[in-house]
Amino acid sequence: MCVTVAAQASRPGGRSAYLRSPMGLGRATVALLGVVIAADLYSLWAGTVIQGAMEDLRISRDTVGWYGSDLVREAERADTLYGVSGWLQTAALVATCVVFLCWFHRVRVNAEVFEPYLQTKTRGWTVGSWFVPVVNLWFPRRIAIDIWDASGPRSVALDRTMTLSGPAGRPSHPLVNAWWTLWLATLFVGRWATTAYWDAEEVDEVEAAVSKLMFSDALDIVAAVLAILFVRRLTRMQDAKARAGAPMPGLDGESA
Template identity: 50%
Template sequence: MPTPRPAPGSYLRSPIGLGRAAVALLGLVIAVDLFAVYADLVLYDVTGDLLDGASAGAAAGRLDDANSLNTVAGGIQSGALIACAVVYLCWFVRVRANAGVFAPDTQSMKPGWAIGGWFVPFVNLWYPRRITRDIWDASSPLGARRSYLLVNAWWTLWLLSLVGDRVGSAQSTDADTVDGTHAGAYALMISDALDIAAAALAITLVLRLTRMQHAKALAGPGIPAGA
């Protein structure tokens, strides 16, 4: 059976620059999330004091400050996430295109899903992981034992952080009581902590895939190369 060939016009492009930029912005996301965890903790502490019987008048100023801190943290998080998502997707599209050159037969999804898979409802719960696994297969050295532990751990933590964020945001938005705000702050704190762990694994994933593709491009004869 003949070996599948890359699509006409396909060629390798270095993922190193985009990989470094994605890693830097993932690091920024981690730093911002750490600040958000602190803001969540402050709100959780203030509302906890109120639940324990602290005077509402005495805690009013602290509660206002805690809410303001959370608003600032949420705004910074949104900005960092958008910037990181744009660069990460550029890197993801690049490594997916390279995977199509290395081993087009291992790519189960069309190239357009490298972007669309993140945004289409429902399928975005598993398409990005599936595409990442396909890229991992294509980028692995020939004959190497393949393990998806890193991919699966990263994706699991990412999904859990999204669920925690939805729960925490809903509780905080709908909370008319101190108890509701307290529970929302706790859920957001867990979500932000999970996001830190997911971002840390994403950094490892970006570095691994980038290095694998660079090494395979240098070592693989017969692979078309381009700038």
């Protein structure tokens, strides 16, 4: 009760913060991240198809000096297939982002109940920080770390003057850091590879650009796996911490 009252009192304008189970949204997020991985794997396969078509065109150009109509049709089919894989990746990403942000907001509000003074960013930044240029390079990670620390089994005093520092202070965050590093790498490499693909005109350029896109897809798969681990771990941490304490208003009854 003390934690709940403090969480409510610390909110501007008396905004309440109540615990709600993150288990359902966590499972949905993990499932959609699996769909993202499946879409990336499909794109990798489609990339090998278009690379094979480009190689056939290159060999035909280097040996006979022109492209056969059959090879051109094969290349067009491969390009269409690769375009479909891109649309599937986009659809999977958009759906995952929506559910992930709902989950992220849920665990952020729960963190206010657990440890209100550990939250260095306001609740509005939980979603907004992902869409503000430059800020989105570090604010979401900062919020994730605040949530992680508040969701751990260790409690801290509800006193703004008692900060977490030193050997007994905030722990390291290898999983959060690894996930965030791979996420940023995926963003930058993906933009670089996509630009190269749209600018490619010659067969050699297309083949090289597809290789870059396939590298981006591989990075995205690793980032998605780390995101699954992050979501599962944080969701279970919050569920365990809520069940270890006294019942609080608004706690859903979903089990782990």
